[in-house]
Amino acid sequence: MKTRKTWFITGASRGFGLEITKAVLATGDQVVATVRSKASELAAQFDNHPNLLVVTLDVTREEQAKEAAQAVIERFDKIDILLNNAGYGLLSAVEEATAHINITTPIRIKTAKEFAENLSIHPNHLNALLKKHTGQNVSTHIRNRLLEETKVLLVQTEWPLQDISYSVGFAEQPNFNLFFKKNTGLTPAEFRRNYRAS
Structure with a gap:
């Protein structure tokens, strides 16, 4: 049985971030998807998927990063994979x-x-x-x-x-x-x- 991982994907509202979020959810893993605004719209786009947590995060604002990390811990306990698509990450x-x-x-x-x-x-x-x-x-x-x-x-x-x-x-x-x-x-x-x- 596959161990479920928790992905933290920044810049998930469109482009590569959105596509990777779809792909990861399809594997059964959990995703914390960050957006700069309109978190509820992205959640609705995925029919409020139970393995998805959408949080508002501007990666340049430290207080938002702390709030996002706390939300992850409360919902999924940990982060296994960080994909920084909003900054200088793999697909940015x-x-x-x-x-x-x-x-x-x-x-x-x-x-x-x-x-x-x-x-x-x-x-x-x-x-x-x-x-x-x-x-x-x-x-x-x-x-x-x-x-x-x-x-x-x-x-x-x-x-x-x-x-x-x-x-x-x-x-x-x-x-x-x-x-x-x-x-x-x-x-x-x-x-x-x-x-x-x-």
Whole structure:
């Protein structure tokens, strides 16, 4: 019988933090998921799962960290695994890179090697960790995140395609168009048109 572990995952409201929270709960382990606000919304998203405790935590505020730790002890007695996704942890590099995308701060991390270098670990080790905990490798996570951010920019902004291309890390728009079409079956322009027509 598997020993149940307690995971403490910061930055669990979206992106990698959210995906890892889903994956860990699916294994039967317990999760303390931290969010900066709206803890009840994340709990509701997981149907108030009995193995999930959602707490409000800004990792830069010491008093909130102490309150979160106390809540963990009261509910689960201990923390076995800490995944600092909100700060400089295993998956934070891509989250940070995509948090404030715009034309003046484009995404800089686009490859597994760049991601691993940012975390000061070997790319093979990073791939093994992500594969073990999420079932996907680094390149897949990065690709999916770039696609997610691109789709948001296409439907929520009026930015020209060239600006979106540059913002998500492509110096040349034709390369961006090929990347997007290869992964979605549509060019960025077609995706935007279809969304607006629906």
